[in-house]
Amino acid sequence: MRKVKIxxxxxxxxxxxxxxxxxxxxxxxxxxxxxxxxxxxxxxVMIEDKDNIEQQVEKMCDQLLAxxxxxxxxxxIEEVV
Amino acid sequence: MRKVKIxxxxxxxxxxxxxxxxxxxxxxxxxxxxxxxxxxxxxxVMIEDKDNIEQQVEKMCDQLLAxxxxxxxxxxIEEVV
Numbered sequence: 001m002r003k004v005k006i007x008x009x010x011x012x013x014x015x016x017x018x019x020x021x022x023x024x025x026x027x028x029x030x031x032x033x034x035x036x037x038x039x040x041x042x043x044x045v046m047i048e049d050k051d052n053i054e055q056q057v058e059k060m061c062d063q064l065l066a067x068x069x070x071x072x073x074x075x076x077i078e079e080v081v
Numbered sequence: 082m083r084k085v086k087i088x089x090x091x092x093x094x095x096x097x098x099x100x101x102x103x104x105x106x107x108x109x110x111x112x113x114x115x116x117x118x119x120x121x122x123x124x125x126v127m128i129e130d131k132d133n134i135e136q137q138v139e140k141m142c143d144q145l146l147a148x149x150x151x152x153x154x155x156x157x158i159e160e161v162v
Contacts, residue, residue: 035127042123046116
């Protein structure tokens, strides 16, 4: 079994209204030194060991987990005992 | 300026219906070796340098970014030139 950690972020240049809202809220809470906020997704997916697990993860991201038009993704794979 | 990367995950034991839905979708797409899926949030926050930046990040998470009742968070801080 492996734990795949997937990080999905909006591409640079894509507007992030949710991030803007969080930034404004932080400013209202007196965290005035906060600059840009970008919000993405984080997923942990357990996958049974097999060859080419990287290839499978990339296919899963392209097909379902991320929207390749506006999102980038990265991932790391950990062995789980 | 520092880039703070914040990872917010549901606590163990908290049901994750969104993760379950994604798991089912992956199974329908013939990724039958996929086990549990947990979905969290990922944020990148730019913060102006100051002392005790870790303390500020933790306060921001407790106050606004995460729900400490059902969510855990972790973060890493990167220098940005």
